[in-house]
Amino acid sequence: MTKKLSALALLVAASLSGCAAQHAAKPTPAPEAQTTVTAPAETGVLKRELADGLYEMVLSPKGDALYVASSEGFKDVQGGVVYKLDPTTLKTIGRSHTDLKNFALAISPDGSTVYATNSLDGGISAINTADGKVKKRLLFTERNKEGFPYGARQVLLHDGTLYIGGVADPAVVWVVDAETLKLKKTIKNAGQWVTGLLWSEQTQRIYVANGGGEILIINPRTNRIEKRWKPLGDKPALLLNMAEDKATGRLFVTDNSKAKTTLVLDIHTGEVLKQLDVGDSLAVKFNAKRNELYISQRESGKLLSLDATTYAVKQTWELPPNPNSLLLSDDGQTLYVTVKQAFNKDHSTNGPDSVVRISLK
Template identity: 70%
Template sequence: MKQQFTAMALAFALAGCASQSTPVAPTPPKVASPTTAGTLTKRELADGLYEMALSPKGDALYVASAEGFKDVQGGVVYKLDPQSLKTLGLSHTDLKNFGMALSEDGQTVFVTHSLDGGLSALNTADGKVKARLLFPERNEKGLPFGARQILLHNDTLYVGAVADPAVIWVVDANTLKLKTRIKNTGKWMTGLHYSSQTGRIYAANGGGEILVINPRNHRIEQRWKPLGDKPALLLNIAEDRDTGRLFVTDNSKAKTTLVLDIRSGKVIKQLDIGDSLGVVYNAKRHEIYVSQRESGNVLSLDASTYAVKKRWSVKPNPNSLLLSADGETLFVTVKQPFNKDHSTTGPDSVVRIALNH
């Protein structure tokens, strides 16, 4: 995530009317073939790659793409083979795609359109956009609130707004109708996480807070500020359900990963591993994975001692992380630096890391 605090800048790091869409293409355009080196398989794919989702059967990897930001309209949702990273299909959308979530049955992929303040639902069978919701909120410059992270829980979508003050939109996942708004959520809603252990949603924001939200009544029950008055822009959240720990990253101010008690918000440990963006916990291997966008690494940490076990160099800028259901494969989107005109020097990549090697 770039550190300018605008919807576009936050979107660059990374949640209606009918969409112009193209069904999943049986013959995609020619692109670079995946390359394998040891445990890593890398595929240069396209400009503007952000979040990913894996099908319930593990046979399709969906990747949200905003495509280029200079003289390029719209985006693409890519469907890749999770083993080879070869393209299985793609769907063109008239808006740019950033955040992503997949329905439990694997039939619908949801994408957020950060620059346009909305989200779409796509049918995974044919790649067509089924529904679209654009939120009406505008900032002082007349621009839409940036729709960043998207969380699917109990047939409900929670979408965080990059705005000051921010909101969390609560949307019916089946109809894409706005149900309500969770207000007073601070500045720049970023990470969203649901814990089945506590039955609560945890929301990070750019003011250094973690909000504890009851999804039954959408009330904010607690507000934690783990670093106190120190500047912090908390980003992404992962959970170790067995020990009741939350892992929260900050890639802007504190440049750290926090380990918090999930019930009290107390800081158990502050990990001094450098800049931290994406974070994932692997219960089967008892490991924590952190992407370091500035340093160009993905780290594997021992979840008990917090010692670095492995360091994968995936330069230039690793971004989002996704873990397979069996805990044996880690997927990473790797971004290229932006030029001043929002162009890049080449396409972003998807990296597949085999963890059992």
């Protein structure tokens, strides 16, 4: 277990990122943790301490529920939780207790199913949003040289198919039927650690970031890798998260580990259009409605808003200690952030992680 947790600690620090029985509680309201406004009310910033091990979030298609993945603790804690929050007040309106730990999330177009990756166990779970129960699960068979499962990190739902990045060296991308959770194909030779996935509306391709500094382009019709880019060449890079500006054909890619930058690429050619020297960069979101770019900075404890044309910093939010994942509402007027506590040597933390809601109006 110690080796397993050590491998997971490395995986989750980079951020995000079927067979087992499941006993999930019906999503009934939970006792409220303290909710505090971290700035004057007119700033529109609401922060709630929620639970240990918070990672990615997803909004329901109707915008009436915010789902937050939690691995819970890594020290002497089994299983995790998917929290269902009111997206305006951040109050708990439901929760699903799971026997495996949860990291990345996706949701079906009709809102009936939330998909959660179970990184420690190398799997994907489909959770029924009506009752909070895990209705299907797929555990992948690949093992690394130590005998541990490949970490199932990011998940992308496109056209009834789940694309799930496997953290290994060489890595894989699993292609899974979203309805049946049956494995359709394993895309191999995906470099070192698949860390990010993005569907491009402009090119109709899937983009894959990895820890070897590569961007892979997958054709979803054939599920084959068509191109491999290495935008920084031989310079060390651990590319993580991506966002697209479909109007201009720009692809934004972050690195908070080695290059500590945000790259602006031509989404058709991979050409580096700009390298943003704003410091360590983790999650990234592009807001077409406001022409803004949002970047979380895990090490400095900040969230930046940039003008997406000039790349000038418009606003900075202090969100210590470690802002992590970002989620943007469909109308472009609300931004959600998970804020993590630092890990201690024994994989414990000094307090619960938080969810932050920022009104951009």
